[in-house]
Amino acid sequence: MSIMNEPFLLSNLIDLQEIDNQIFKLEKDKKGSESVIRLMHLESEFNEITKKIQIQKNEIQDYYKESDNIATSKKSISQKIISIKAKLEDQSLDSNDLINYTKQKESNELQLSQLETKLNILNRNNLDELNEINLLTDSLDEIKVDLIEVSKLVKSEWKNIDQKLAVYETEKKSMLSNFxxxxxxxxxxxxxxxxxxxxxxxxxxxxxxxxxxxxxxxxxxxxxxxxxxxxxxxxxxxx
Ligand SMILES: [Zn+2]
Structure with missing residues:
Protein backbone atom coordinates (compact mmCIF):
# COMPACT_ATOMS: atom_id res chain seq x y z
CA MET A 1 0.00 0.00 0.00
CA SER A 2 1.36 3.38 -0.99
CA ILE A 3 -0.13 5.00 2.10
CA MET A 4 2.48 3.16 4.22
CA ASN A 5 5.21 5.14 2.54
CA GLU A 6 3.67 8.54 2.95
CA PRO A 7 5.39 10.69 5.56
CA PHE A 8 3.48 11.25 8.77
CA LEU A 9 2.11 14.78 9.17
CA LEU A 10 0.54 16.25 12.26
CA SER A 11 -2.42 17.15 10.06
CA ASN A 12 -3.08 13.40 9.84
CA LEU A 13 -4.21 13.70 13.46
CA ILE A 14 -6.88 16.16 12.35
CA ASP A 15 -8.07 13.65 9.76
CA LEU A 16 -8.08 10.87 12.35
CA GLN A 17 -10.08 13.05 14.71
CA GLU A 18 -12.54 13.81 11.94
CA ILE A 19 -13.04 10.09 11.36
CA ASP A 20 -13.44 9.49 15.10
CA ASN A 21 -16.04 12.24 15.25
CA GLN A 22 -17.97 10.62 12.42
CA ILE A 23 -17.79 7.26 14.18
CA PHE A 24 -18.94 8.86 17.42
CA LYS A 25 -21.83 10.57 15.62
CA LEU A 26 -22.92 7.33 13.96
CA GLU A 27 -22.77 5.42 17.24
CA LYS A 28 -24.82 8.15 18.87
CA ASP A 29 -27.39 7.92 16.06
CA LYS A 30 -27.50 4.19 16.56
CA LYS A 31 -28.43 4.55 20.21
CA GLY A 32 -30.65 7.59 20.03
CA SER A 33 -32.38 7.90 16.68
CA GLU A 34 -36.06 8.81 16.56
CA SER A 35 -37.02 5.23 15.77
CA VAL A 36 -34.83 3.81 18.54
CA ILE A 37 -36.51 6.13 21.03
CA ARG A 38 -39.92 5.16 19.66
CA LEU A 39 -38.97 1.49 19.94
CA MET A 40 -37.92 1.90 23.57
CA HIS A 41 -41.15 3.77 24.27
CA LEU A 42 -43.22 1.01 22.68
CA GLU A 43 -41.33 -1.66 24.61
CA SER A 44 -42.00 0.02 27.91
CA GLU A 45 -45.66 0.50 26.98
CA PHE A 46 -45.82 -3.16 26.05
CA ASN A 47 -44.34 -4.21 29.39
CA GLU A 48 -46.64 -1.89 31.29
CA ILE A 49 -49.80 -3.25 29.66
CA THR A 50 -48.62 -6.84 30.01
CA LYS A 51 -48.17 -6.19 33.72
CA LYS A 52 -51.64 -4.60 33.99
CA ILE A 53 -53.21 -7.60 32.29
CA GLN A 54 -51.42 -9.93 34.67
CA ILE A 55 -52.64 -7.96 37.67
CA GLN A 56 -56.23 -7.99 36.37
CA LYS A 57 -56.04 -11.71 35.70
CA ASN A 58 -54.68 -12.35 39.17
CA GLU A 59 -57.59 -10.43 40.65
CA ILE A 60 -60.06 -12.82 39.06
CA GLN A 61 -58.04 -16.00 39.25
CA ASP A 62 -61.00 -17.80 40.83
CA TYR A 63 -62.98 -16.99 37.73
CA TYR A 64 -60.35 -18.59 35.50
CA LYS A 65 -60.13 -21.67 37.71
CA GLU A 66 -63.87 -22.09 37.67
CA SER A 67 -64.25 -21.46 33.96
CA ASP A 68 -61.42 -23.91 33.23
CA ASN A 69 -63.22 -26.53 35.31
CA ILE A 70 -66.45 -25.91 33.44
CA ALA A 71 -64.65 -26.16 30.10
CA THR A 72 -63.08 -29.48 31.11
CA SER A 73 -66.42 -30.88 32.24
CA LYS A 74 -68.16 -29.65 29.09
CA LYS A 75 -65.56 -31.34 26.97
CA SER A 76 -65.86 -34.69 28.72
CA ILE A 77 -69.68 -34.58 28.68
CA SER A 78 -69.72 -33.68 24.98
CA GLN A 79 -67.52 -36.68 24.29
CA LYS A 80 -69.85 -38.88 26.30
CA ILE A 81 -72.82 -37.62 24.28
CA ILE A 82 -71.00 -38.39 21.03
CA SER A 83 -70.27 -41.95 22.11
CA ILE A 84 -73.86 -42.49 23.33
CA LYS A 85 -75.16 -41.18 20.01
CA ALA A 86 -72.91 -43.66 18.25
CA LYS A 87 -74.39 -46.49 20.34
CA LEU A 88 -77.90 -45.31 19.52
CA GLU A 89 -77.08 -45.61 15.81
CA ASP A 90 -76.74 -49.34 16.31
CA GLN A 91 -79.76 -51.00 14.64
CA SER A 92 -79.47 -54.17 16.75
CA LEU A 93 -80.21 -52.41 20.06
CA ASP A 94 -82.97 -53.97 22.10
CA SER A 95 -85.62 -51.70 23.57
CA ASN A 96 -84.08 -51.71 27.07
CA ASP A 97 -80.75 -50.50 25.77
CA LEU A 98 -82.50 -47.96 23.62
CA ILE A 99 -84.33 -46.51 26.63
CA ASN A 100 -81.22 -46.69 28.73
CA TYR A 101 -78.97 -44.89 26.25
CA THR A 102 -81.63 -42.32 25.48
CA LYS A 103 -81.92 -41.51 29.18
CA GLN A 104 -78.16 -41.29 29.46
CA LYS A 105 -78.06 -38.97 26.49
CA GLU A 106 -80.78 -36.71 27.91
CA SER A 107 -79.15 -36.60 31.29
CA ASN A 108 -75.81 -35.63 29.79
CA GLU A 109 -77.44 -33.02 27.59
CA LEU A 110 -79.11 -31.56 30.64
CA GLN A 111 -75.79 -31.43 32.48
CA LEU A 112 -74.25 -29.72 29.48
CA SER A 113 -76.91 -27.04 29.36
CA GLN A 114 -76.60 -26.52 33.12
CA LEU A 115 -72.88 -26.00 32.67
CA GLU A 116 -73.60 -23.47 29.90
CA THR A 117 -75.87 -21.57 32.26
CA LYS A 118 -73.28 -21.71 35.00
CA LEU A 119 -70.64 -20.36 32.62
CA ASN A 120 -72.93 -17.57 31.44
CA ILE A 121 -73.60 -16.50 35.02
CA LEU A 122 -69.90 -16.70 35.83
CA ASN A 123 -69.05 -14.55 32.80
CA ARG A 124 -71.77 -12.05 33.67
CA ASN A 125 -70.51 -11.73 37.23
CA ASN A 126 -67.01 -10.94 35.99
CA LEU A 127 -68.05 -8.86 33.00
CA ASP A 128 -66.34 -5.60 33.99
CA GLU A 129 -63.03 -7.29 34.71
CA LEU A 130 -63.21 -9.36 31.53
CA ASN A 131 -64.04 -6.29 29.43
CA GLU A 132 -61.11 -4.45 30.94
CA ILE A 133 -58.80 -7.38 30.14
CA ASN A 134 -60.14 -7.50 26.57
CA LEU A 135 -59.49 -3.79 26.09
CA LEU A 136 -55.98 -4.16 27.44
CA THR A 137 -55.35 -7.17 25.23
CA ASP A 138 -56.57 -5.23 22.19
CA SER A 139 -54.20 -2.37 22.86
CA LEU A 140 -51.41 -4.86 23.47
CA ASP A 141 -52.08 -6.34 20.04
CA GLU A 142 -51.90 -2.87 18.48
CA ILE A 143 -48.60 -2.21 20.21
CA LYS A 144 -47.27 -5.56 18.97
CA VAL A 145 -47.97 -4.49 15.38
CA ASP A 146 -46.21 -1.16 15.94
CA LEU A 147 -43.34 -2.91 17.69
CA ILE A 148 -42.73 -5.21 14.74
CA GLU A 149 -42.87 -2.32 12.30
CA VAL A 150 -40.53 -0.06 14.28
CA SER A 151 -38.15 -2.97 14.97
CA LYS A 152 -37.82 -3.52 11.25
CA LEU A 153 -37.16 0.17 10.75
CA VAL A 154 -34.48 0.23 13.46
CA LYS A 155 -32.89 -2.90 12.03
CA SER A 156 -32.59 -1.37 8.57
CA GLU A 157 -31.32 1.91 10.05
CA TRP A 158 -28.68 0.00 12.00
CA LYS A 159 -27.66 -1.95 8.95
CA ASN A 160 -27.19 1.32 7.14
CA ILE A 161 -25.20 2.84 10.02
CA ASP A 162 -23.08 -0.30 10.39
CA GLN A 163 -22.13 -0.14 6.73
CA LYS A 164 -21.01 3.48 7.15
CA LEU A 165 -19.20 2.59 10.39
CA ALA A 166 -17.32 -0.20 8.64
CA VAL A 167 -16.10 2.24 6.00
CA TYR A 168 -14.83 4.66 8.65
CA GLU A 169 -13.28 1.86 10.71
CA THR A 170 -11.39 0.61 7.67
CA GLU A 171 -10.26 4.11 6.83
CA LYS A 172 -9.15 4.62 10.42
CA LYS A 173 -7.24 1.36 10.51
CA SER A 174 -5.39 2.12 7.31
CA MET A 175 -4.62 5.62 8.56
CA LEU A 176 -3.30 4.34 11.88
CA SER A 177 -1.04 1.87 10.10
CA ASN A 178 0.82 4.91 8.82
CA PHE A 179 1.07 6.55 12.23
ZN1 LIG B 1 -5.35 25.04 23.30
Missing part, protein backbone atom coordinates in the same frame (compact mmCIF):
# COMPACT_ATOMS: atom_id res chain seq x y z
CA UNK A 180 4.23 6.50 14.33
CA UNK A 181 3.59 4.75 17.64
CA UNK A 182 4.30 7.94 19.60
CA UNK A 183 1.69 9.92 17.69
CA UNK A 184 -0.85 7.20 18.18
CA UNK A 185 -0.15 7.00 21.90
CA UNK A 186 -0.42 10.76 22.28
CA UNK A 187 -3.72 10.80 20.38
CA UNK A 188 -5.13 8.02 22.57
CA UNK A 189 -3.88 9.69 25.72
CA UNK A 190 -5.47 13.04 24.84
CA UNK A 191 -8.66 11.28 23.91
CA UNK A 192 -8.85 9.33 27.15
CA UNK A 193 -8.13 12.55 29.05
CA UNK A 194 -11.27 13.93 27.45
CA UNK A 195 -9.60 16.70 25.42
CA UNK A 196 -12.43 17.98 23.23
CA UNK A 197 -10.41 18.93 20.19
CA UNK A 198 -7.27 16.84 19.96
CA UNK A 199 -5.76 18.41 16.88
CA UNK A 200 -6.56 21.55 14.90
CA UNK A 201 -5.00 24.16 12.69
CA UNK A 202 -3.80 27.37 14.28
CA UNK A 203 -6.32 30.18 13.84
CA UNK A 204 -5.38 33.36 11.94
CA UNK A 205 -5.47 35.60 14.99
CA UNK A 206 -2.97 33.43 16.91
CA UNK A 207 -5.61 31.52 18.77
CA UNK A 208 -5.29 27.85 19.60
CA UNK A 209 -7.46 26.00 17.12
CA UNK A 210 -8.29 23.44 19.77
CA UNK A 211 -9.35 25.55 22.75
CA UNK A 212 -9.49 29.08 21.30
CA UNK A 213 -7.12 30.66 23.82
CA UNK A 214 -5.07 33.67 22.62
CA UNK A 215 -1.43 32.67 22.29
CA UNK A 216 1.53 35.05 22.44
CA UNK A 217 4.23 34.95 19.81
CA UNK A 218 6.68 33.42 22.26
CA UNK A 219 4.16 30.75 23.26
CA UNK A 220 3.64 29.95 19.59
CA UNK A 221 7.40 29.77 19.02
CA UNK A 222 7.70 27.39 21.94
CA UNK A 223 4.80 25.24 20.69
CA UNK A 224 6.18 24.91 17.17
CA UNK A 225 9.65 24.04 18.45
CA UNK A 226 8.34 20.74 19.94
CA UNK A 227 7.67 17.50 18.11
CA UNK A 228 3.92 17.37 18.71
CA UNK A 229 3.20 21.11 18.94
CA UNK A 230 0.86 20.89 21.91
CA UNK A 231 -0.98 23.91 23.30
CA UNK A 232 0.13 24.50 26.92
CA UNK A 233 -3.45 25.35 27.90
CA UNK A 234 -5.51 22.48 26.51
CA UNK A 235 -2.89 19.91 25.48
CA UNK A 236 -4.34 19.89 21.95
CA UNK A 237 -2.01 19.59 18.98
CA UNK A 238 -1.63 22.76 16.99
CA UNK A 239 -0.96 22.16 13.31
Missing amino acids: PQKAQELYDELKSRGVDVIAAYRLDNNQCGCCGVDLTTSELDLIFSTEFQQCPYCGGILV
Whole structure:
Protein backbone atom coordinates (compact mmCIF):
# COMPACT_ATOMS: atom_id res chain seq x y z
CA MET A 1 0.00 0.00 0.00
CA SER A 2 1.36 3.38 -0.99
CA ILE A 3 -0.13 5.00 2.10
CA MET A 4 2.48 3.16 4.22
CA ASN A 5 5.21 5.14 2.54
CA GLU A 6 3.67 8.54 2.95
CA PRO A 7 5.39 10.69 5.56
CA PHE A 8 3.48 11.25 8.77
CA LEU A 9 2.11 14.78 9.17
CA LEU A 10 0.54 16.25 12.26
CA SER A 11 -2.42 17.15 10.06
CA ASN A 12 -3.08 13.40 9.84
CA LEU A 13 -4.21 13.70 13.46
CA ILE A 14 -6.88 16.16 12.35
CA ASP A 15 -8.07 13.65 9.76
CA LEU A 16 -8.08 10.87 12.35
CA GLN A 17 -10.08 13.05 14.71
CA GLU A 18 -12.54 13.81 11.94
CA ILE A 19 -13.04 10.09 11.36
CA ASP A 20 -13.44 9.49 15.10
CA ASN A 21 -16.04 12.24 15.25
CA GLN A 22 -17.97 10.62 12.42
CA ILE A 23 -17.79 7.26 14.18
CA PHE A 24 -18.94 8.86 17.42
CA LYS A 25 -21.83 10.57 15.62
CA LEU A 26 -22.92 7.33 13.96
CA GLU A 27 -22.77 5.42 17.24
CA LYS A 28 -24.82 8.15 18.87
CA ASP A 29 -27.39 7.92 16.06
CA LYS A 30 -27.50 4.19 16.56
CA LYS A 31 -28.43 4.55 20.21
CA GLY A 32 -30.65 7.59 20.03
CA SER A 33 -32.38 7.90 16.68
CA GLU A 34 -36.06 8.81 16.56
CA SER A 35 -37.02 5.23 15.77
CA VAL A 36 -34.83 3.81 18.54
CA ILE A 37 -36.51 6.13 21.03
CA ARG A 38 -39.92 5.16 19.66
CA LEU A 39 -38.97 1.49 19.94
CA MET A 40 -37.92 1.90 23.57
CA HIS A 41 -41.15 3.77 24.27
CA LEU A 42 -43.22 1.01 22.68
CA GLU A 43 -41.33 -1.66 24.61
CA SER A 44 -42.00 0.02 27.91
CA GLU A 45 -45.66 0.50 26.98
CA PHE A 46 -45.82 -3.16 26.05
CA ASN A 47 -44.34 -4.21 29.39
CA GLU A 48 -46.64 -1.89 31.29
CA ILE A 49 -49.80 -3.25 29.66
CA THR A 50 -48.62 -6.84 30.01
CA LYS A 51 -48.17 -6.19 33.72
CA LYS A 52 -51.64 -4.60 33.99
CA ILE A 53 -53.21 -7.60 32.29
CA GLN A 54 -51.42 -9.93 34.67
CA ILE A 55 -52.64 -7.96 37.67
CA GLN A 56 -56.23 -7.99 36.37
CA LYS A 57 -56.04 -11.71 35.70
CA ASN A 58 -54.68 -12.35 39.17
CA GLU A 59 -57.59 -10.43 40.65
CA ILE A 60 -60.06 -12.82 39.06
CA GLN A 61 -58.04 -16.00 39.25
CA ASP A 62 -61.00 -17.80 40.83
CA TYR A 63 -62.98 -16.99 37.73
CA TYR A 64 -60.35 -18.59 35.50
CA LYS A 65 -60.13 -21.67 37.71
CA GLU A 66 -63.87 -22.09 37.67
CA SER A 67 -64.25 -21.46 33.96
CA ASP A 68 -61.42 -23.91 33.23
CA ASN A 69 -63.22 -26.53 35.31
CA ILE A 70 -66.45 -25.91 33.44
CA ALA A 71 -64.65 -26.16 30.10
CA THR A 72 -63.08 -29.48 31.11
CA SER A 73 -66.42 -30.88 32.24
CA LYS A 74 -68.16 -29.65 29.09
CA LYS A 75 -65.56 -31.34 26.97
CA SER A 76 -65.86 -34.69 28.72
CA ILE A 77 -69.68 -34.58 28.68
CA SER A 78 -69.72 -33.68 24.98
CA GLN A 79 -67.52 -36.68 24.29
CA LYS A 80 -69.85 -38.88 26.30
CA ILE A 81 -72.82 -37.62 24.28
CA ILE A 82 -71.00 -38.39 21.03
CA SER A 83 -70.27 -41.95 22.11
CA ILE A 84 -73.86 -42.49 23.33
CA LYS A 85 -75.16 -41.18 20.01
CA ALA A 86 -72.91 -43.66 18.25
CA LYS A 87 -74.39 -46.49 20.34
CA LEU A 88 -77.90 -45.31 19.52
CA GLU A 89 -77.08 -45.61 15.81
CA ASP A 90 -76.74 -49.34 16.31
CA GLN A 91 -79.76 -51.00 14.64
CA SER A 92 -79.47 -54.17 16.75
CA LEU A 93 -80.21 -52.41 20.06
CA ASP A 94 -82.97 -53.97 22.10
CA SER A 95 -85.62 -51.70 23.57
CA ASN A 96 -84.08 -51.71 27.07
CA ASP A 97 -80.75 -50.50 25.77
CA LEU A 98 -82.50 -47.96 23.62
CA ILE A 99 -84.33 -46.51 26.63
CA ASN A 100 -81.22 -46.69 28.73
CA TYR A 101 -78.97 -44.89 26.25
CA THR A 102 -81.63 -42.32 25.48
CA LYS A 103 -81.92 -41.51 29.18
CA GLN A 104 -78.16 -41.29 29.46
CA LYS A 105 -78.06 -38.97 26.49
CA GLU A 106 -80.78 -36.71 27.91
CA SER A 107 -79.15 -36.60 31.29
CA ASN A 108 -75.81 -35.63 29.79
CA GLU A 109 -77.44 -33.02 27.59
CA LEU A 110 -79.11 -31.56 30.64
CA GLN A 111 -75.79 -31.43 32.48
CA LEU A 112 -74.25 -29.72 29.48
CA SER A 113 -76.91 -27.04 29.36
CA GLN A 114 -76.60 -26.52 33.12
CA LEU A 115 -72.88 -26.00 32.67
CA GLU A 116 -73.60 -23.47 29.90
CA THR A 117 -75.87 -21.57 32.26
CA LYS A 118 -73.28 -21.71 35.00
CA LEU A 119 -70.64 -20.36 32.62
CA ASN A 120 -72.93 -17.57 31.44
CA ILE A 121 -73.60 -16.50 35.02
CA LEU A 122 -69.90 -16.70 35.83
CA ASN A 123 -69.05 -14.55 32.80
CA ARG A 124 -71.77 -12.05 33.67
CA ASN A 125 -70.51 -11.73 37.23
CA ASN A 126 -67.01 -10.94 35.99
CA LEU A 127 -68.05 -8.86 33.00
CA ASP A 128 -66.34 -5.60 33.99
CA GLU A 129 -63.03 -7.29 34.71
CA LEU A 130 -63.21 -9.36 31.53
CA ASN A 131 -64.04 -6.29 29.43
CA GLU A 132 -61.11 -4.45 30.94
CA ILE A 133 -58.80 -7.38 30.14
CA ASN A 134 -60.14 -7.50 26.57
CA LEU A 135 -59.49 -3.79 26.09
CA LEU A 136 -55.98 -4.16 27.44
CA THR A 137 -55.35 -7.17 25.23
CA ASP A 138 -56.57 -5.23 22.19
CA SER A 139 -54.20 -2.37 22.86
CA LEU A 140 -51.41 -4.86 23.47
CA ASP A 141 -52.08 -6.34 20.04
CA GLU A 142 -51.90 -2.87 18.48
CA ILE A 143 -48.60 -2.21 20.21
CA LYS A 144 -47.27 -5.56 18.97
CA VAL A 145 -47.97 -4.49 15.38
CA ASP A 146 -46.21 -1.16 15.94
CA LEU A 147 -43.34 -2.91 17.69
CA ILE A 148 -42.73 -5.21 14.74
CA GLU A 149 -42.87 -2.32 12.30
CA VAL A 150 -40.53 -0.06 14.28
CA SER A 151 -38.15 -2.97 14.97
CA LYS A 152 -37.82 -3.52 11.25
CA LEU A 153 -37.16 0.17 10.75
CA VAL A 154 -34.48 0.23 13.46
CA LYS A 155 -32.89 -2.90 12.03
CA SER A 156 -32.59 -1.37 8.57
CA GLU A 157 -31.32 1.91 10.05
CA TRP A 158 -28.68 0.00 12.00
CA LYS A 159 -27.66 -1.95 8.95
CA ASN A 160 -27.19 1.32 7.14
CA ILE A 161 -25.20 2.84 10.02
CA ASP A 162 -23.08 -0.30 10.39
CA GLN A 163 -22.13 -0.14 6.73
CA LYS A 164 -21.01 3.48 7.15
CA LEU A 165 -19.20 2.59 10.39
CA ALA A 166 -17.32 -0.20 8.64
CA VAL A 167 -16.10 2.24 6.00
CA TYR A 168 -14.83 4.66 8.65
CA GLU A 169 -13.28 1.86 10.71
CA THR A 170 -11.39 0.61 7.67
CA GLU A 171 -10.26 4.11 6.83
CA LYS A 172 -9.15 4.62 10.42
CA LYS A 173 -7.24 1.36 10.51
CA SER A 174 -5.39 2.12 7.31
CA MET A 175 -4.62 5.62 8.56
CA LEU A 176 -3.30 4.34 11.88
CA SER A 177 -1.04 1.87 10.10
CA ASN A 178 0.82 4.91 8.82
CA PHE A 179 1.07 6.55 12.23
CA PRO A 180 4.23 6.50 14.33
CA GLN A 181 3.59 4.75 17.64
CA LYS A 182 4.30 7.94 19.60
CA ALA A 183 1.69 9.92 17.69
CA GLN A 184 -0.85 7.20 18.18
CA GLU A 185 -0.15 7.00 21.90
CA LEU A 186 -0.42 10.76 22.28
CA TYR A 187 -3.72 10.80 20.38
CA ASP A 188 -5.13 8.02 22.57
CA GLU A 189 -3.88 9.69 25.72
CA LEU A 190 -5.47 13.04 24.84
CA LYS A 191 -8.66 11.28 23.91
CA SER A 192 -8.85 9.33 27.15
CA ARG A 193 -8.13 12.55 29.05
CA GLY A 194 -11.27 13.93 27.45
CA VAL A 195 -9.60 16.70 25.42
CA ASP A 196 -12.43 17.98 23.23
CA VAL A 197 -10.41 18.93 20.19
CA ILE A 198 -7.27 16.84 19.96
CA ALA A 199 -5.76 18.41 16.88
CA ALA A 200 -6.56 21.55 14.90
CA TYR A 201 -5.00 24.16 12.69
CA ARG A 202 -3.80 27.37 14.28
CA LEU A 203 -6.32 30.18 13.84
CA ASP A 204 -5.38 33.36 11.94
CA ASN A 205 -5.47 35.60 14.99
CA ASN A 206 -2.97 33.43 16.91
CA GLN A 207 -5.61 31.52 18.77
CA CYS A 208 -5.29 27.85 19.60
CA GLY A 209 -7.46 26.00 17.12
CA CYS A 210 -8.29 23.44 19.77
CA CYS A 211 -9.35 25.55 22.75
CA GLY A 212 -9.49 29.08 21.30
CA VAL A 213 -7.12 30.66 23.82
CA ASP A 214 -5.07 33.67 22.62
CA LEU A 215 -1.43 32.67 22.29
CA THR A 216 1.53 35.05 22.44
CA THR A 217 4.23 34.95 19.81
CA SER A 218 6.68 33.42 22.26
CA GLU A 219 4.16 30.75 23.26
CA LEU A 220 3.64 29.95 19.59
CA ASP A 221 7.40 29.77 19.02
CA LEU A 222 7.70 27.39 21.94
CA ILE A 223 4.80 25.24 20.69
CA PHE A 224 6.18 24.91 17.17
CA SER A 225 9.65 24.04 18.45
CA THR A 226 8.34 20.74 19.94
CA GLU A 227 7.67 17.50 18.11
CA PHE A 228 3.92 17.37 18.71
CA GLN A 229 3.20 21.11 18.94
CA GLN A 230 0.86 20.89 21.91
CA CYS A 231 -0.98 23.91 23.30
CA PRO A 232 0.13 24.50 26.92
CA TYR A 233 -3.45 25.35 27.90
CA CYS A 234 -5.51 22.48 26.51
CA GLY A 235 -2.89 19.91 25.48
CA GLY A 236 -4.34 19.89 21.95
CA ILE A 237 -2.01 19.59 18.98
CA LEU A 238 -1.63 22.76 16.99
CA VAL A 239 -0.96 22.16 13.31
ZN1 LIG B 1 -5.35 25.04 23.30
